[in-house]
Amino acid sequence: MSMTNTNNDLHQLSVAELARQLRDKKVSAVETAQHFLGRIRAHETLGTFVDLNEEATLAQAHAADTALAAGHGGALAGVPIAHKDIFVTQDFVTTAGSKMLAGYRSPFDATVVSRLAAAGAVTLGKVSCDEFAMGSANENVAVPALGHPAPAPVRNPWDTSRIPGGSSGGSAAAVAARLAPAASGTDTGGSIRQPASFCGITGIKPTYGRASRYGMIAYASSLDQAGPMARSAEDCALLLSAMCGPDPDRDSTSLDAPAEDFTRTLNDKLDGLRIGIPKEFFGEGLAPDVRAAVDAALKEYEKLGAKLVAISLPRTELSIPVYYIIAPAEASSNLSRFDGVKFGHRAKDYTDLLDMYKKTRAQGFGDEVKRRIMIGTYVLSHGYYDAYYLQAQKIRRMIADDFQQAFQQCDVIAGPVAPTVAWKIGEKADDPVANYLADIFTLPASLAGLPGMSLPAGFGAGNMPVGLQLIGNYLQEGRLLNVAHQLQQATDFHLRTPGGF
Numbered sequence: 001m002s003m004t005n006t007n008n009d010l011h012q013l014s015v016a017e018l019a020r021q022l023r024d025k026k027v028s029a030v031e032t033a034q035h036f037l038g039r040i041r042a043h044e045t046l047g048t049f050v051d052l053n054e055e056a057t058l059a060q061a062h063a064a065d066t067a068l069a070a071g072h073g074g075a076l077a078g079v080p081i082a083h084k085d086i087f088v089t090q091d092f093v094t095t096a097g098s099k100m101l102a103g104y105r106s107p108f109d110a111t112v113v114s115r116l117a118a119a120g121a122v123t124l125g126k127v128s129c130d131e132f133a134m135g136s137a138n139e140n141v142a143v144p145a146l147g148h149p150a151p152a153p154v155r156n157p158w159d160t161s162r163i164p165g166g167s168s169g170g171s172a173a174a175v176a177a178r179l180a181p182a183a184s185g186t187d188t189g190g191s192i193r194q195p196a197s198f199c200g201i202t203g204i205k206p207t208y209g210r211a212s213r214y215g216m217i218a219y220a221s222s223l224d225q226a227g228p229m230a231r232s233a234e235d236c237a238l239l240l241s242a243m244c245g246p247d248p249d250r251d252s253t254s255l256d257a258p259a260e261d262f263t264r265t266l267n268d269k270l271d272g273l274r275i276g277i278p279k280e281f282f283g284e285g286l287a288p289d290v291r292a293a294v295d296a297a298l299k300e301y302e303k304l305g306a307k308l309v310a311i312s313l314p315r316t317e318l319s320i321p322v323y324y325i326i327a328p329a330e331a332s333s334n335l336s337r338f339d340g341v342k343f344g345h346r347a348k349d350y351t352d353l354l355d356m357y358k359k360t361r362a363q364g365f366g367d368e369v370k371r372r373i374m375i376g377t378y379v380l381s382h383g384y385y386d387a388y389y390l391q392a393q394k395i396r397r398m399i400a401d402d403f404q405q406a407f408q409q410c411d412v413i414a415g416p417v418a419p420t421v422a423w424k425i426g427e428k429a430d431d432p433v434a435n436y437l438a439d440i441f442t443l444p445a446s447l448a449g450l451p452g453m454s455l456p457a458g459f460g461a462g463n464m465p466v467g468l469q470l471i472g473n474y475l476q477e478g479r480l481l482n483v484a485h486q487l488q489q490a491t492d493f494h495l496r497t498p499g500g501f
């Protein structure tokens, strides 16, 4: 195929623009895939990618070119995408960042992966995440990235001495460094929003049940949701439209809400939009630099015609103990399947079945995963169930009710994503509680099952990106994306590129 475009800046194009150029045959899918694979190799030091399969990627790209030539490529035909290593994939190894699954190959693709492929997206490879998606810093990784001799946290492209956030840190860093135009992520308690914020990109976690959990390795099933991470809200809208939709045969909690074209509402004006500002999100724990960037973004919204409304989410602080009871409880059950029998790691020397289980799990799981299995088993055990798990479930319901109260006064809620900018690698590595506390602003929407997103809102300490969080009511992804898109039409934070990329 002869192409008119010898574009060396393909990585600077948005998903929307790249899709257009592919459709207009200005560039081929194969050429695009090769360009990004080259960049991935050239930037291995970041530690983002954990598996590539160039042959499979190029075969997918070739198929996209054939479809495009015949005039029937999907909305994402030829657009390369990286998948968080928590989605199972036939063509790539799936490890969930764990030794337990080192080298594991799935016999099928996750629904999110196959839906994106059906829209024409080309998989570049798998990107690093915290082990079983448990973490806020990408420091709980047990699988080495490509070109690395040992497991190491992904580096933040804005400052490589800092963490990219977690657990979808590889996804966020890859997009920020222009190693992929977009990536998939998952969010159980903030893992799309927080790394998006820390890496200066845009990410959305849809309403619980919007995207199928089939083939997403389970962490906490009542919270886990997939979503896209890209540079802009417009790009996220394109990807989310392809990812969502009912999957009743394979995910019983998948919502009976039809797939939507989330780009359709991107140009709605914001006149009269009521943005709720929860006072609990602006208390003492919020760093002044983050607050300044968030305040500036809110001022911009006022200029765009929105009204800021003071609201309260009174149980914000309780979301930390509630989440860190419920998520480990579900994890302790979900992770019981890794027993050395069905798949993954099995200890070499053992005396009997019980000894095999014990050794396999002791060797296969990392410290944070073990900590959560122990907490989860404890809060579910006889005598403690009522005191911890049941109480947590009751407060979870109250947190969801608080949001419904708030949405009587406003259309969307806005605030910070995290209390600070991305911290230094190692700074909180030995302090799990410090990591848990940093999740305070993302956990409430997760517990309520509400859609939430993060979009770049400026820069804070160390010239690190700051994200603005938007939370909508159930099934309001289209509105959230539009509200984000309007800010992105008025500001250019989402277009800034970290130096050297």
Ligand code: GLN
Residues within 6 Å of the ligand: 133, 134, 135, 136, 166, 167, 186, 187, 188, 189, 190, 191, 192, 219, 327, 439
């Ligand atoms: N940081 C939170 C945790 O460690 C959230 C992780 C996630 O959303 N997957 O559980």
